[in-house]
Structures are given as C-alpha cells and as structure tokens.
Amino acid sequence: MKQFVIKEFLHIFRDVRSMVILFGMPLVQVLLFGYAITNEVKDVKVSVIDQSYDYASQAVVNKLFASGYFLKGEHISSTSEIEESFRKGENKMVVVIGPDFAGKLETGQQPSIQLIADASDPNTANLLVSYASGIINAYSRELIPAANIPVIVPESRMLYNPSLRSVYMFVPGIITILLMLVSAMMTSISIAREKELGTMEVLLVSPLKPFQIVAGKVMPYVLLSFINAGSILILSYYIFNVPINGSLLLLLGETILFILLALSLGIFISTISNNQQTAMMLSMFALMLPTILLSGFIFPIENMPAVLQWFSLIMPPRWFITIIKSIMLKGSGIEYFWKETLILAGMTLVFILASIKKFKIRLA
Amino acid sequence: MGNNEYVIEAENLVKKFGSFVANDNLTFKVEKGEIFGFLGANGAGKTTAIRILCGLLLPTSGKITVAGQNVYTQTEAIKKQIGYMSQRFSLYEDLTINENFRFYGGIYGMSRIKIKEKTAEMLDRLGIESLKNSIVASLPLGIRQKLSFSVAIMHSPQIVFLDEPTGGVDPITRRQFWELIYEAAAKGITVFVTTHYMDEAEYCNRVSIMVDGRIEALDTPRNLKDKFQAKNMDEVFLKLARKAG
Incomplete structure (x- = not known):
C-alpha cells in the first residue's frame, strides 16, 4: 500500500502535464478570473x-x-x-x-x-x-427639485457582496472546477492508463485487493486536491480579499466531501473506459462542460430552460457551489444547507456502489 | 520430474462467453518444476485459459486447482503463489528499474531488505547493475522483457505464467530469455508459457496444442513429432490445424 502511493506520486511528479494541471492551473485560473475576467464596466x-x-x-x-x-x-x-x-x-x-x-x-x-x-x-x-x-x-x-415631481427612487442594497465584485462569484466556481478536474479527470485518466498499458492486469493478479488498488491510486489525488483547494482559498483571501465568513472547518469538511464525490465519479468513469483517450473525453464532456455551464457558476440556473434546470439538479457542482457560497459569503452554518450536503453524500454513495459493481463484473 | 506432484490440475475446464465457447473441456495437469508450453493460434483460447488459472476470470464449469487451491474460492491464496507476465509490457515506463522492483516487491509484501537483495541478484544476473537508476522507457525492448520476467519471479512464486512473453523480440534475445526460463525452472519454479512461436515449443518439457478452444494434443515435443511424423513442431501444428479446419 505504501509502495503504491509512492509509485503514484512518482508518476505524477515525472509527468510534466500532470504537474502543470496540478500546480499551474489553480494559480493561473484564480489570477485570470480575478483580474482579467470581470463583469464590471471600467474605462x-x-x-x-x-x-x-x-x-x-x-x-x-x-x-x-x-x-x-x-x-x-x-x-x-x-x-x-x-x-x-x-x-x-x-x-x-x-x-x-x-x-x-x-x-x-x-x-x-x-x-x-x-x-x-x-x-x-x-x-x-x-x-x-x-x-x-x-x-x-x-x-x-x-x-429639478424633487418636490416638483414625485419620483419613486428605490434604494437598493447588495447584501453579501456590497461592491458587486465578480471575484466573489468566481472563487467558489474555480474551486469546484479544479476539484472536478484534479480529482475526477486525473484519477480516471490514471486508472485508465494502467488498463491501457496492461499493468492493471498485473496488479489484479497480485495479492492486492481491488479495493487496495483503487485506494492506492486515489489517495495521492485526495491529498493534492485538498492542497489545491486550500491554495485557492489562500490566494483569493489575500490577493482579492474574498472573505470566509463562515466556519473554515465546515468549509474544509464540505470540500473533502466534494473531493470524495469527484473521485468516485472519476473511478466510475475509469471503469467504463478502456483507455486514456476515452477517459479524457468522458471527463471533459460529462464533467467539465456541465460543471462550467450548468452549475450556475456562470449562467444563473433560474434563467435556464426548464429541461436544463432539471438537468442541473443532477450536477454535483451545482450543490457544492451553493454550499461554499453560503459558507464563504453568507457565513451560514450547516443548518442552512444540510439538504445539499445530503445530496452530495448520496451521490457519492451511488457512484461508489456503481463502480464496485462494474469492477466486479469485469473480473467475473 | 516424474514425482507426480502437480501444481496445476484442470479437469473439464469450460469457459463460455454467452454462446461462444472459448475453452471447451480442457483437461491437463502440470508438474512441479516443469516448463509447460501452451500453444495455439491467436484466438484459440490460450489467454482465456491463462486468465482463469491466474484468477482474473471465473470458469463456467470444471474442477481446477492451482498450487493446490481451488480457483473458485481461493483466488486470494492462489495470487500469493503465482507470478504473471502479460502479453503487454508490465513494467512502469516512467519509473526507474529500481523503483519498479521496489513497487512490485512491495505489493507482494516483501521486506525492504529482501527487495534490495533480490534486485541486486536479478540485475547482476542480467549484467545491468549500472542501469538500475535508468528510466525503463529508455531501455531497449529486449532488456525490458527480461526485466519483466525478473519482476514476475522476484517474490519466488511456485508458478509463473508467461503470456506470449517473447512477442516482438529478436531471435537472440529470445534465446537469452529462454535461458532465464530454464534457470527459473531449475530453481523449482513451474513455468506455464503461451506462445505462437513453434520453435519455442521445442524448449518446453511438454506442450499442449489448442485449436478452436480444445486441446488437440498434449505430450512432449519429441513424442508429438514422432506421432505426427513431423520434422519439427511447426509441422505438428500445421497438421493439427488442418485436421481441425
């Protein structure tokens, strides 16, 4: 088991592409979204x-x-x-x-x-x-003095993001995208790679149990995803002053739950794809695009056609974004989003069960 | 040999995929320390059989034991006793030789010291001590193949399964590879090897020839050649295949 994790880290550290995705992406994304992509009008x-x-x-x-x-x-x-x-x-x-x-x-x-x-x-x-x-x-x-013509002037106040800064909205979105990318896509690709190269067979013949194989593959990514989420939070806190109004512990807990969900999705994808290419395509189309488009990160869910609104219900990122927004910006506690948390936990369970089933069928 | 201690026993092994019968009533026994050749054309059912013996597939029916353990219920125990080298290359190309040994030794539960000893011994045997920190991808195919074999037997298994181990290598490397197989067999490791190179069949103690999912012949190469009045194993194989066709 220990050797397995060491091996997995070696794979990651020797692959330039993985390193760029793991450590370059968070930085670039936060800075890009923070500085360049804004909805604000200026100059x-x-x-x-x-x-x-x-x-x-x-x-x-x-x-x-x-x-x-x-x-x-x-x-x-x-x-x-x-x-x-x-x-x-x-x-x-x-x-x-x-x-x-x-x-x-x-x-x-x-x-x-x-x-x-x-x-x-x-x-x-x-x-x-x-x-x-x-x-x-x-x-x-x-x-024209107001007394002459009575005008109704509504006075508006924007709560939770008084200066309407778009960074507030993007940070939860980027964390979600990156966790999806690192956890789901990278694990599914790395498991698919073992299958493609034939090393998976050798592992299955060894005394390692399938559970150990999967856990060994997944563990490094749990750690790296967690570090990633943490570094995004730190970056956005210190550079863009995005507040964390709620409990940090709760935020990290929910993050771990979402990482587990993304990993179980990644494992599931790898059980249905036989090579890296398929795993990559599946993750791209089944995970990344819906995460970006349907989660309410960029386009408000309320404005979507009804069909897409239903579809967004089964998008894990949708629930996670709601959760981290309420923790970070509104500072609310678990009593306000226990439903979302339950949904995420339920989804995780479903994917894990489905993967176990797929894994067994393949062996029989 | 001849002490009749069998490490693999298969009786009426059947494997069906839907209506397709991949293995049709295979019955054979492999003795301890034997080099057992499992021959057949592509698609004859060799890989299916080897996967069943390794615990990667469940048979449809038949009584099969490997290393004295039942393949239906005791796959975990079997896995500790066997080594496996697949058709495809089984080392991690982005790791060094040393790292590969450490990893495979680790998953078989070997201690650090034991792994070190074994690695040194194997590399010394292959004469490539100096390459131990090289990335596997940079090595020539022949060396990689020999390394795969070394890794498959580093935990001293009772049986090692080799699935077309010499595909795509030159004749000289194949010769050297077979020397390694002989050395392993001399140490008491039973070698179960599939191949479609008929010249390699001559190196086996006994061979079974599969045609369309059935074992058509099983004997020593010499007896088979006598029986079919053939000059070499290639002819034996052609005669059998023609008969079946």
Missing part, C-alpha cells in the same frame, strides 16, 4: 455627439466621464459615423444629445438624449446603458 470607450453644445449638455457629458466607467472615445461629428466606429471595434457606446438641450430644459420640455450601444456583446451593452442612464437620471434629479 470603456464612449463617444459623444453633442448637437447643442451648451452648458447643460456639457454638464451631462462631464458627469459621464467623471464616473470612472467611461473614457472618451474617438471624435464623431454626425450620426452617420456611428456604425463605422462600432465596426472598428473601439467604441462601445455613443451618446447623442439632441439640439437645444439647455433651452428645452429651461422651458420645461423634454430634452432628448439617446444612448446607442454596440450589442454584439449584449452583457456589456446592457451594463453600459444602465450605468449611463443612472448617471443621467441623477443629473436630472439634481436640476
């Missing part, structure tokens, strides 16, 4: 066509650029140039202010202001328009 190029060019229109323009969200884009003098500038790809939005802006304001008419956004990236376009509208609305409220 986006915006052009202005100001047909009035008076004190009021200039005030609006100044407000926009003072917000920090927008940067002055290329100069456009007429509406006919708008499309051209979008095609070049630099500008993301154009603000068109109609003629006689100040005059209309003073006489109590509706001055016209138009926001034209490049919706080839709909999310950004949406955000840009809502930010800009917000700024313009604020300005108009400044001009």
Whole structure:
C-alpha cells in the first residue's frame, strides 16, 4: 500500500502535464478570473455627439466621464459615423444629445438624449446603458427639485457582496472546477492508463485487493486536491480579499466531501473506459462542460430552460457551489444547507456502489 | 520430474462467453518444476485459459486447482503463489528499474531488505547493475522483457505464467530469455508459457496444442513429432490445424 502511493506520486511528479494541471492551473485560473475576467464596466470607450453644445449638455457629458466607467472615445461629428466606429471595434457606446438641450430644459420640455450601444456583446451593452442612464437620471434629479415631481427612487442594497465584485462569484466556481478536474479527470485518466498499458492486469493478479488498488491510486489525488483547494482559498483571501465568513472547518469538511464525490465519479468513469483517450473525453464532456455551464457558476440556473434546470439538479457542482457560497459569503452554518450536503453524500454513495459493481463484473 | 506432484490440475475446464465457447473441456495437469508450453493460434483460447488459472476470470464449469487451491474460492491464496507476465509490457515506463522492483516487491509484501537483495541478484544476473537508476522507457525492448520476467519471479512464486512473453523480440534475445526460463525452472519454479512461436515449443518439457478452444494434443515435443511424423513442431501444428479446419 505504501509502495503504491509512492509509485503514484512518482508518476505524477515525472509527468510534466500532470504537474502543470496540478500546480499551474489553480494559480493561473484564480489570477485570470480575478483580474482579467470581470463583469464590471471600467474605462470603456464612449463617444459623444453633442448637437447643442451648451452648458447643460456639457454638464451631462462631464458627469459621464467623471464616473470612472467611461473614457472618451474617438471624435464623431454626425450620426452617420456611428456604425463605422462600432465596426472598428473601439467604441462601445455613443451618446447623442439632441439640439437645444439647455433651452428645452429651461422651458420645461423634454430634452432628448439617446444612448446607442454596440450589442454584439449584449452583457456589456446592457451594463453600459444602465450605468449611463443612472448617471443621467441623477443629473436630472439634481436640476429639478424633487418636490416638483414625485419620483419613486428605490434604494437598493447588495447584501453579501456590497461592491458587486465578480471575484466573489468566481472563487467558489474555480474551486469546484479544479476539484472536478484534479480529482475526477486525473484519477480516471490514471486508472485508465494502467488498463491501457496492461499493468492493471498485473496488479489484479497480485495479492492486492481491488479495493487496495483503487485506494492506492486515489489517495495521492485526495491529498493534492485538498492542497489545491486550500491554495485557492489562500490566494483569493489575500490577493482579492474574498472573505470566509463562515466556519473554515465546515468549509474544509464540505470540500473533502466534494473531493470524495469527484473521485468516485472519476473511478466510475475509469471503469467504463478502456483507455486514456476515452477517459479524457468522458471527463471533459460529462464533467467539465456541465460543471462550467450548468452549475450556475456562470449562467444563473433560474434563467435556464426548464429541461436544463432539471438537468442541473443532477450536477454535483451545482450543490457544492451553493454550499461554499453560503459558507464563504453568507457565513451560514450547516443548518442552512444540510439538504445539499445530503445530496452530495448520496451521490457519492451511488457512484461508489456503481463502480464496485462494474469492477466486479469485469473480473467475473 | 516424474514425482507426480502437480501444481496445476484442470479437469473439464469450460469457459463460455454467452454462446461462444472459448475453452471447451480442457483437461491437463502440470508438474512441479516443469516448463509447460501452451500453444495455439491467436484466438484459440490460450489467454482465456491463462486468465482463469491466474484468477482474473471465473470458469463456467470444471474442477481446477492451482498450487493446490481451488480457483473458485481461493483466488486470494492462489495470487500469493503465482507470478504473471502479460502479453503487454508490465513494467512502469516512467519509473526507474529500481523503483519498479521496489513497487512490485512491495505489493507482494516483501521486506525492504529482501527487495534490495533480490534486485541486486536479478540485475547482476542480467549484467545491468549500472542501469538500475535508468528510466525503463529508455531501455531497449529486449532488456525490458527480461526485466519483466525478473519482476514476475522476484517474490519466488511456485508458478509463473508467461503470456506470449517473447512477442516482438529478436531471435537472440529470445534465446537469452529462454535461458532465464530454464534457470527459473531449475530453481523449482513451474513455468506455464503461451506462445505462437513453434520453435519455442521445442524448449518446453511438454506442450499442449489448442485449436478452436480444445486441446488437440498434449505430450512432449519429441513424442508429438514422432506421432505426427513431423520434422519439427511447426509441422505438428500445421497438421493439427488442418485436421481441425
């Protein structure tokens, strides 16, 4: 058993590819998601066509650029140039202010202001328009005292992530993806490799019990996955200040449960695939894509078509992400997600039983 | 030989996969210290039989004992008594020779000291002491094959099963490989070897020839050649195969 684990570590440490996945990936992913991939709008190029060019229109323009969200884009003098500038790809939005802006304001008419956004990236376009509208609305409220027109202004507060930082959302997702990748994919590939190379047969002929073979193969990955999850937490805590509001012990416990689940999935995949290629493909399509797409990590589950929503119910990552989000961000205890925990435990049991059954059939 | 101590006894061994009969009523006995050749064309059922004897497959019916143990119920005990070298290469290519020995010794429960001793002895025999820290993938096929065999007998099993051990190696290496087999047999290890090289059959004490899942002949190479009036084993085999076809 000890020799087995040593051997397994040797395999991992001698394989450059495994090392990169194990130790490079977490770092790169956290930094990528933390720095580069954000849903926030910052320094986006915006052009202005100001047909009035008076004190009021200039005030609006100044407000926009003072917000920090927008940067002055290329100069456009007429509406006919708008499309051209979008095609070049630099500008993301154009603000068109109609003629006689100040005059209309003073006489109590509706001055016209138009926001034209490049919706080839709909999310950004949406955000840009809502930010800009917000700024313009604020300005108009400044001009017209609230007493004149009763406006309902809802005051919103964002709980658990007050500054709406996307890192908060990504960290639980990355931990989940990486645990899936390391635990499920790497174990399934490493077991499939023994089958492909024929060494599995030699192991089965030896006095080792199948249980020992599997445990020996899996143990190093449990350890490495755990180290991985830990290092992601540390990175995100110190670099991006993602809080861990709940109990760290509980978080680690749930992480171990999820690692076990991912491993049992990996073992199951390896029992149904005979070579590394199949194991890899199966893990990719059966694990990675659903983890990324259906777990609610990137796309909200509530917006999915009903069929996909049902499908996401059987996705282990969905439950795990819910759990770590509530521990890390909301600081809640087990009483709020014992159901999710039970579901994960149940899934683990099912996969382990299925693998044992598959393993036996193969031997008979 | 001739003391009639049998280490493998098979009586009416049958293995069916669905309606396909891979092993049809095989009956044979292998004596202790014997080199027993198990011949047959590809697909004749050799590998199925060897897998049953090693405890990798359960037979459909028949009375079979290996090293005195029942293959239905005592596979765990059998596994401690046997060594196995598969058709495919059984060493880990990304580990060194030493690491491979340590691993295989470890899974057979050998002590560190014993493993060290055995490793030194085996490498000395092959004359490759200096290569002990080389990665296996960097070694020539011939050496790797001999190493696989050394690993299969390092825990001093009663029986070693070799499934087409010399596939793809040159004639000289095959000769050297057979010298290793003889040495093992001289130490009392029973060798059960499958092959489709008929010249190798001449090196066995006794051979059984399988055609379409049945044993068509079982005797010493000399007796078989006399019986079929053949110059060599190749002819014996062709005559048998033709008869069956």
